[in-house]
Amino acid sequence: MQRIKSGNLKVEKIVFDLINNEILPKTEISENEFWKSFENIIETLTPINKELLKTRDDLQKKIDNWYKTNKYDSTNLDKYKNFLKEIGYLVEQKEDFKIDTKNIDDEITLQAGPQLVVPVKNARFALNAANARWGSLYDALYGTDVISKEGDLAITKEYNKKRGEAVVTYAKEFLDESITLQKGSYKDVIEFKIVNNELIITLENGETTTLKDKEKFLGFIGEIENLEALIFKNNNLHIQIQIDKNSFIGCLDKAFIKDVILEAAVTTIMDCEDSVAAVDAIDKAEVYKNWFGLMKGDLEDSFSKNGKTITRTLNEDITYKTIDGNSKTLHGRSLLFVRNVGHLMTNPAILDENDEEVFEGIMDCMITVLCSIVDIKGANSKSNSRQKSVYIVKPKMHGPKEVEFTVKTFEMVEDALKLPRNTIKIGIMDEERRTTLNLKECIRAAKSRVVFINTGFLDRTGDEIHTSMFAGAFVQKSKMKEQVWIKAYENSNVDIGLECGLQGFAQIGKGMWAMPDEMAKMMVEKINHPKSGANTAWVPSPTAAVLHSIHYHKVDVFEVQNALIGKKRATLDELLTLPLMKDISILSKEEIKKELDNNAQTILGYVVRWIDSGIGCSKVLDINNVALMEDRATLRISSQHLANWIEHKVCTKDDVMESLKSMAKVVDVQNASDLLYINMAPSFDGYAFSAASDLIFKGISQPSGYTEPLLHKYRRELKENG
Numbered sequence: 010m011q012r013i014k015s016g017n018l019k020v021e022k023i024v025f026d027l028i029n030n031e032i033l034p035k036t037e038i039s040e041n042e043f044w045k046s047f048e049n050i051i052e053t054l055t056p057i058n059k060e061l062l063k064t065r066d067d068l069q070k071k072i073d074n075w076y077k078t079n080k081y082d083s084t085n086l087d088k089y090k091n092f093l094k095e096i097g098y099l100v101e102q103k104e105d106f107k108i109d110t111k112n113i114d115d116e117i118t119l120q121a122g123p124q125l126v127v128p129v130k131n132a133r134f135a136l137n138a139a140n141a142r143w144g145s146l147y148d149a150l151y152g153t154d155v156i157s158k159e160g161d162l163a164i165t166k167e168y169n170k171k172r173g174e175a176v177v178t179y180a181k182e183f184l185d186e187s188i189t190l191q192k193g194s195y196k197d198v199i200e201f202k203i204v205n206n207e208l209i210i211t212l213e214n215g216e217t218t219t220l221k222d223k224e225k226f227l228g229f230i231g232e233i234e235n236l237e238a239l240i241f242k243n244n245n246l247h248i249q250i251q252i253d254k255n256s257f258i259g260c261l262d263k264a265f266i267k268d269v270i271l272e273a274a275v276t277t278i279m280d281c282e283d284s285v286a287a288v289d290a291i292d293k294a295e296v297y298k299n300w301f302g303l304m305k306g307d308l309e310d311s312f313s314k315n316g317k318t319i320t321r322t323l324n325e326d327i328t329y330k331t332i333d334g335n336s337k338t339l340h341g342r343s344l345l346f347v348r349n350v351g352h353l354m355t356n357p358a359i360l361d362e363n364d365e366e367v368f369e370g371i372m373d374c375m376i377t378v379l380c381s382i383v384d385i386k387g388a389n390s391k392s393n394s395r396q397k398s399v400y401i402v403k404p405k406m407h408g409p410k411e412v413e414f415t416v417k418t419f420e421m422v423e424d425a426l427k428l429p430r431n432t433i434k435i436g437i438m439d440e441e442r443r444t445t446l447n448l449k450e451c452i453r454a455a456k457s458r459v460v461f462i463n464t465g466f467l468d469r470t471g472d473e474i475h476t477s478m479f480a481g482a483f484v485q486k487s488k489m490k491e492q493v494w495i496k497a498y499e500n501s502n503v504d505i506g507l508e509c510g511l512q513g514f515a516q517i518g519k520g521m522w523a524m525p526d527e528m529a530k531m532m533v534e535k536i537n538h539p540k541s542g543a544n545t546a547w548v549p550s551p552t553a554a555v556l557h558s559i560h561y562h563k564v565d566v567f568e569v570q571n572a573l574i575g576k577k578r579a580t581l582d583e584l585l586t587l588p589l590m591k592d593i594s595i596l597s598k599e600e601i602k603k604e605l606d607n608n609a610q611t612i613l614g615y616v617v618r619w620i621d622s623g624i625g626c627s628k629v630l631d632i633n634n635v636a637l638m639e640d641r642a643t644l645r646i647s648s649q650h651l652a653n654w655i656e657h658k659v660c661t662k663d664d665v666m667e668s669l670k671s672m673a674k675v676v677d678v679q680n681a682s683d684l685l686y687i688n689m690a691p692s693f694d695g696y697a698f699s700a701a702s703d704l705i706f707k708g709i710s711q712p713s714g715y716t717e718p719l720l721h722k723y724r725r726e727l728k729e730n731g
């Protein structure tokens with residue numbers, strides 16, 4: 010690879026050319042200005058970034074030492090709390106305040122709904138995600154287990170009419186509940202008409218009716234004599250009933266309903282972080298190019314599916330007519346955030362004056378914001394933010410000082426790119442223990458920029474284990490969600506968000522549904538997110554977004570929040586109650602083996618695709634054959650968990666190695682249909698197997714228990730050595 014020298018920076022050509030030849034021409038910033046200011050930013054911020062990482066290490070050492078020399082007692086936490094205060098892990102909580110973020114899009118301030126996450130390195134998926142603002146309820150129900158797949162409802166090669174009927178019944182019951190009729194049910198409707206500026210609905214028995222709440226009907230697409238779609242709004246989310254008597258589904262329906270389209274992924278996070286494997290300049294260029302294409306509005310990707318070549322582009326906005334004859338537009342795409350990486354990693358795409366790799370988080374910020382200028386200026390065909398804001402999600406920050414650092418980075422980038430102050434907004438991931446415990450001060454540090462806080466339950470669990478590695482043996486992974494600290498963490502995030510005035514300004518979000526194929530289960534469990542006062546929650550796919558949006562029709566989150574304001578539901582003691590096993594001897598040999606095998610299988614299943622194929626997020630079967638979404642955060646949990654059990658002698662290193670070897674064979678078999686797949690067994694000496702082993706056996710010494718340093722190391726070695 011060729012490096013270009015720009016001032017003191019040495020930039021890989023692929024990134025240099027992308028910026029100079031493609032991105033900068035869409036801005037009013039010259040090459041000279043850009044690279045000069047970038048160099049200044051790197052020079053100024055690198056030492057601060059290093060210092061913050063040193064603080065993480067110093068604190069961790071002190072905590073490790075405390076656990077080794079003191080008995081942690083969850084029934085008397087005074088000594089422990091004093092210690093955490095003394096070392097600055099717990100900071101003083103100052104006076105009350107409210108955030109004052111401005112220029113925020115309605116999707117954040119007014120709408121409660123699903124938030125989709127997608128690896129931005131994958132253009133096909135990224136485009137699909139951006140378009141997932143609107144999704145077919147019929148498709149989401151037909152293709153998933155929300156409708157039983159048993160017996161005569163099975164998904165068959167040809168369209169299963171019985172299954173189709175069950176889908177339509179489900180959808181019409183949903184309509185009955187959310188845009189209720191004055192009389193009857195959508196199941197009885199035979200015709201929709203607009204008469205004298207009113208929606209008139211004819212039922213099978215000849216009676217006519219309309220909506221109970223007439224305000225919920227907004228307008229239509231098509232002509233009054235030939236309605237193509239009816240547009241409704243419930244709890245600020247739109248619903249379209251599409252009508253087409255000539256369509257395959259429409260002609261089977263009494264009222265010729267072809268589909269019910271739901272406003273689904275109201276916002277989407279384009280992820281540069283944990284779902285992405287980007288270890289060098291080539292990878293980073295791909296990531297940035299896709300984000301730039303999304304901001305320019307012209308990203309496209311061609312691929313073959315079911316024997317056909319498909320070219321995917323961004324959807325257009327939706328135009329409809331109101332009943333009084335005006336034309337209105339609904340945004341056609343999800344409002345996009347971009348998740349930059351955190352403060353830890355560096356990347357060889359750019360070297361600084363000391364020939365050191367620059368911090369990737371700083372590079373991400375400068376380049377992703379540069380890519381967004383075309384949107385801020387409105388110089389794109391399909392816009393993202395109509396408020397001229399750039400939405401950056403910042404993961405894995407440890408406490409208020411690290412948030413302050415992000416804000417300083419944003420300020421320098423705004424100055425360099427000539428953007429008004431506070432153009433760059435921040436989504437603060439509450440996913441490290443030091444952030445949870447000091448959340449109010451973290452929000453204060455970004456009070457004019459915050460547009461979301463969100464519980465990243467997966468990383469947070471990893472950090473829970475790593476931080477208190479030496480306190481004792483942690484409970485099994487499957488027991489983690491029942492623990493005192495998690496409930497306290499989830500509740501306190503919402504309470505503090507409300508206390509700091511996020512309602513109506515920013516999202517209070519909940520974590521990922523990590524079982525992409527278990528949609529029936531999601532429909533039962535994930536309604537708890539809006540019920541807990543969260544106005545958004547993560548979903549892994551467009552289908553999950555459509556289904557999860559139903560929850561926001563059922564629950565008016567803003568009402569829930571109003572009832573919660575002023576209530577404090579979690580104490581510091583609860584947050585500090587570690588999920589430790591009371592007595593490791595109660596675990597049987599079989600239970601231990603099952604836990605080891607399960608962890609080993611998911612680690613290997615994920616790592617082998619990461620290292621060998623550069624795939625950062627995968628669906629991996631667990632030991633019960635449930636397909637789980639695995640990314641770096643779930644890997645952090647599994648590897649830290651095994652490291653902890655070895656440390657506390659729940660098992661030995663040999664037990665874990667035995668598990669890894671036997672599970673490697675299982676994973677090899679699972680991947681047998683992939684012609685490019687390289688088996689891990691029987692030699693167990695490939696890059697992937699070594700990475701998986703290191704993640705566990707060197708887990709304690711990994712910074713904050715993160716997996717990315719080792720994943721990057723092995724992936725780069727593999728790339729370099731072919």
Ligand SMILES: CC(=O)SCCNC(=O)CCNC(=O)[C@H](O)C(C)(C)COP(=O)(O)OP(=O)(O)OC[C@H]1O[C@@H](n2cnc3c(N)ncnc32)[C@H](O)[C@@H]1OP(=O)(O)O
Binds near residue numbers: 126127283465521
């Ligand atoms: C802890 C955290 O940080 S969580 C956040 C990070 N995690 C994520 O971002 C998860 C995002 N989800 C994904 O990457 C994927 O859904 C996976 C890896 C879990 C599963 O991927 P696959 O096995 O390929 O899924 P599957 O075969 O069921 O579906 C593929 C189809 O769904 C679409 N799809 C799946 N997930 C997504 C998504 N997140 N966004 C957009 N489209 C998606 C694909 O575009 C594809 O459709 P297409 O053929 O029309 O292009």
Ligand SMILES: O=CC(=O)O
Binds near residue numbers: 440464466468
């Ligand atoms: O980033 C999300 C998480 O759960 O971790």
Ligand SMILES: [Mg+2]
Binds near residue numbers: 467
């Ligand atoms: Mg995370």
